[in-house]
Amino acid sequence: MTDIQNPSGEKRKHDEPFAERETNYIDLLGRFAPVIFLLVLIVIFYALNPRFLSQRNIFNVLRQVSITGLLAIGMTFVILTAGIDLSVGSLLAFSGIVAAGVAKGTRTNTLSLGTTEESGYGVLAAILAAITIGMLGGLVQGAATTKFKIPPFVVTLGGLSAFRGATLLFSNGGPISGFNDAFTEWGQGEIGPVPIPVIIFLGFAVVAHIVLRYTQYGRHVYAVGGNPEAARLSGLNVGLITTSVYVIQGFFAGLGGFVLAARLNSAEAVAGTGFELTVIASVVIGGTSLFGGEGSVLGTVIGSLLIGVLINGLVLNNVNPYVQQVSIGIVIVIAVAFDTFVKSRRSI
């Protein structure tokens, strides 16, 4: 854990001169800041209300963050290349509603007719549909960014609107709800005490961490974010790598859309509205630089947990829900300000 932001995964040497070690303390503090902040919050909320650390509540928090957490894993790839994806919430909704449509074999809400009979194509087809829609959405946006040189902010702002519109068109604005157990199990089920969405979230976090830290592809993602020109001159296919991170983000949007529909037993056309803010906040609070090239999935997981803990703790202590939004906003700004401070100290 000493090397959250060091993509090489190697520990620093201990024989560095004293002056270097001193600056490294600030460096280390910067890396550990999200963890420290998370622990402080946990201690405070536990002191205020011991129920906070009950097993039930811990899994509540984890379940709560699992969907946005999945999206945040994908967003980490995107932001590492100095990109951004504002369309995640809409793409999640679109994937979810298509998955629901495939599972039920209809695009209209049949819950009111009292049927949960299986008339569609089954849960595996639904998962596949959700992920395919997500990845295609990501591919289109990634290609638009790289081929036509449209800034990702603009492309995905378009996606934010277009995918939401597509969702509303698909279901005519309504939800598609009422699935069989094989479907809802993915969102509501548990293995032992652990909710399945939490297992999916943490499982993919581990996979993504390994990909970014230990594989050639991961190294190239960091390189493209750090200096795309250097990456190009070193023979990397920068366009392909950049496109791929949006496809990865799309995969997680699709998966998230399916899991959310399964958890709620309903795919809402308005699902995931505003998720992009929570997701980007998770990534940034976790120490990933919006300028690209620095950050980690581990940081993103901690950032996701931090937001989840903050909201859960405020709810448990009956704080006005509107205050939650204010507090998240403040935390984002503090996190980025701290990151900037650490970097300015480091470069002296």
Added chain:
Amino acid sequence: MSEQPILEIKKASKSFGAVQALIEVDFEVRPGEVMALVGDNGAGKSTLIKGIAGIYAFDKGEIYFEGKRVHIHGPRDAAALGIEVVYQDLALADNLDVVANMFLGRELVQAPWRLDEAAMERATVETLDSLAVTTIQSARQIVAGLSGGQRQAIAVAKAVMWNSKVVILDEPTAALGVAQTRQVLDLVTRLADTGLAVVIISHNLHDIFEVAHRITVLRLGQNVGTYVTAESDQQEIVHAITAGELQFVPGMAQE
């Protein structure tokens, strides 16, 4: 020093829209030789280098490598031949450490999914040692924290690590102080001594006369002469740069 050029460019031309950046330029470099490439801004130095490196193709012209006609369609082709370029802006990823930069795009892997960090670190340290680069404390330092001279050394080491035969340095001392310039010039001399062909682009004639064996002068996209350093002086080169005799009327497309 061999008399046979390892890299030879014949009549290379390149236009960007209406602008003719290169007009039938000949250029060569021999193994063990430091060849300087000089010229005013816009003379076509970078265009020539980028054509050799495969960043873009010449419109016309032929490239011979070790006596054989070759076609370079991209940086990978150039690298496969053994041509490496160290760019002015160094082309290092600041956020990565020394090892990651040295192996960028050519990482060693243990298995398809796993980078071989230990082997890459060993090779990096060996290369830096072989070039007598002693100023870099740890191969795991992030490049952003290194000085200009250290970064230049990394960029050069990256270029020579791949059994390269021709190393092209684009203004390697432009941003460096006196002591660091000294280190880089020493490094250039050592590279040629090991039998590499070195092409160095520079505006600093003092540096060039110190390390180069021959000097090719470009002016307005044309080769206006190649001089043997020992038989020339700075005044002659300055004259060639500013008023060298042109074969073609500048700006006229050769159809």
